[in-house]
Amino acid sequence: MSAPEQETAPAAASASPAAPTVTATPLDSETVSTTEGTPTSHTKPDSDTASPAAAAPTLPPAGADEPSASAAAATAPEEVKKDDDPQDRPQEQTGDRSKETADATPIAQLWALAKAHGHPEIWGVTLSDPDDHVPTRIILQKYLNANDADLAKAKDQLSKTLEWRAKAKPLDLVKKVFSRAKFDGLGYVTKYVQEGSAEPEAKEVFTWNIYGATKSIEDTFGNLDEFIEWRVALMELALQELDLSSATKPIVADYDPYKIFQVHDYKSISFLRQSPQVKSASTETIKVFAQNYPELLKEKFFVNVPAIMGFMYAFMKLFVAPKTIKKFHPMSNGAKLAAEFADSKVAALGEKLPANYGGKGASLAEQGTGPLLE
Numbered sequence: 287m288s289a290p291e292q293e294t295a296p297a298a299a300s301a302s303p304a305a306p307t308v309t310a311t312p313l314d315s316e317t318v319s320t321t322e323g324t325p326t327s328h329t330k331p332d333s334d335t336a337s338p339a340a341a342a343p344t345l346p347p348a349g350a351d352e353p354s355a356s357a358a359a360a361t362a363p364e365e366v367k368k369d370d371d372p373q374d375r376p377q378e379q380t381g382d383r384s385k386e387t388a389d390a391t392p393i394a395q396l397w398a399l400a401k402a403h404g405h406p407e408i409w410g411v412t413l414s415d416p417d418d419h420v421p422t423r424i425i426l427q428k429y430l431n432a433n434d435a436d437l438a439k440a441k442d443q444l445s446k447t448l449e450w451r452a453k454a455k456p457l458d459l460v461k462k463v464f465s466r467a468k469f470d471g472l473g474y475v476t477k478y479v480q481e482g483s484a485e486p487e488a489k490e491v492f493t494w495n496i497y498g499a500t501k502s503i504e505d506t507f508g509n510l511d512e513f514i515e516w517r518v519a520l521m522e523l524a525l526q527e528l529d530l531s532s533a534t535k536p537i538v539a540d541y542d543p544y545k546i547f548q549v550h551d552y553k554s555i556s557f558l559r560q561s562p563q564v565k566s567a568s569t570e571t572i573k574v575f576a577q578n579y580p581e582l583l584k585e586k587f588f589v590n591v592p593a594i595m596g597f598m599y600a601f602m603k604l605f606v607a608p609k610t611i612k613k614f615h616p617m618s619n620g621a622k623l624a625a626e627f628a629d630s631k632v633a634a635l636g637e638k639l640p641a642n643y644g645g646k647g648a649s650l651a652e653q654g655t656g657p658l659l660e
Contacts, residue, residue: 392430392435392437392440393416393423393426393427393430394416395437395441396426396429396430396437396440396441396444397413397415397416397422397426399441399444399445400413400426400444400448401413403445403448403449404452405448405449405451405452407451407457408425408447408448408451409425409522409525409530409579410457410522410525410526410530410531411425411530411531412531413425420533420534420535420536421530421531421532421533423536424530424533424536424537424542424544425530426444427536427537427538427542428537428542428544428580428581428582429443429444429447429580429581430539431537431539431542431580431581432580432581435539443577443580446577446578447577447578450574450577450578451578454518456518456519456521456522457522459515459516459518459519459522459657460519460522460523460526460657461658462515462519462657462658463658463659463660464512464515464516464519464657464658464659464660465505465512465659465660466659466660467501467505468502468505468506468512468516469506469516469656469657469659470499470659471496471499471651472495472496472497472499472500472506472656473493473494473495473496473516473517473520473656473657474492474493474494474496474650474651474654474655474656475491475492475493475494475520475523475524475527475654475655475656476491476492476494476650476653476654476655477489477490477491477492477527478490478492478632478635478638479632480631480632480633483631485535485543485631486533486535486543486544487543487631488631488632489528489632490547490627490630490632490635491524491527491528491546491547492524492546492547492548492549493520493521493524493546493547493548493549494548494549494551494650494654495520495548495549495550495551496551496553496650497550497551497552497555498551498552498553498554498555498590499554503561503563503564504563507561507563507564507566507567508563510563510566510567510570513567514567514570514571514574516657517571518574519657520656520657521575521579523655523656523657524546525546525582528544528546528582530544542581544582545581545582545583545584546582546583546584547584547585547586547587548583548585548586548587549586549587549589549623549643550586550587550588550589551589551590551620552588552589552590552591552592553589553590553620583610583613584613585613585614585615585626586613586614586615587615587617587623587626588614588615588616588617589617589619589620589623589643590617590618590619590620591616591617591618592618593618620642620643620644621642621643621644622644623636623639623643623644624636624637624639624643624644624645625644627639640653
């Protein structure tokens with residue numbers, strides 16, 4: 287789900303490439319990242335992480351290894367004593383610049399890394415100086431939040447995201463036309479807003495993964511690259527609805543309204559079926575989304591899950607960080623989903639959902655959007 291997020295499909299999916307397999311579907315673990323940050327295999331929100339200051343180089347106090355000013359004046363030749371203009375001391379200037387780098391804020395250091403890389407955008411936002419551009423500041427802060435303020439890890443993840451986006455060109459995938467026979471009815475994006483409010487909390491974005499609608503596992507999941515491209519296109523559509531480019535309110539570690547709900551519907555899925563294609567799709571989806579879409583999952587609902595599959599949720603707890611697992615909600619009856627949103631800032635949000643999820647709204651096919659198909 288948007289961790290971004292995790293996916294599930296009609297067969298077994300592991301929580302990470304190294305974890306034992308469990309029957310699920312490809313987007314079930316898509317968001318099993320450190321709170322949608324880096325993959326749980328190497329970055330967990332609860333793990334001990336260094337503070338941003340610890341990641342930055344430190345310098346000794348000015349003059350710590352030098353004689354006092356009075357001692358220097360007493361021993362220095364006259365011509366050196368009178369030549370005391372800082373501009374005539376290039377070595378001190380170099381030291382000052384190093385100290386400035388060390389004293390730069392974590393956001394400033396992430397921005398410096400992004401500028402040096404050269405790829406201009408993340409999640410549809412053209413990156414700019416975060417001092418003057420709130421959307422860029424939000425994105426960089428998400429990378430810090432995903433790594434519990436560990437600057438070194440945030441830099442590594444940001445760098446890998448920039449490299450991946452430069453290569454994968456996810457914005458182009460939104461314009462790509464996919465096979466209707468393979469992907470029709472499998473994924474939707476919906477958006478609900480509270481009229482009259484400009485607050486970010488007054489907008490809710492959902493991604494819906496309906497893998498029970500899969501007609502052929504071989505056709506849908508057999509071409510791994512094509513499946514990942516389709517799933518990335520769905521996520522980028524959700525980010526367009528989130529519209530970070532127009533955001534005006536910065537985020538901090540404990541306040542971030544710019545996130546997405548994810549719903550995975552298991553209706554008609556056989557949890558006993560072992561499919562190597564689905565397992566491969568699940569593993570790759572986890573890797574791609576955990577690395578490149580951190581801190582975008584608000585909550586993830588697994589609906590129409592057979593009661594006997596309660597063990598799957600217990601299994602996931604072994605591999606997913608506690609603060610991320612709190613966002614996961616397995617439900618055996620999908621019709622109860624609407625009741626989960628009573629606290630939303632969008633009035634009567636539950637009623638806007640499709641009827642088969644307990645609401646009074648139109649079907650996903652009518653109110654939702656998805657990647658282009660033909």
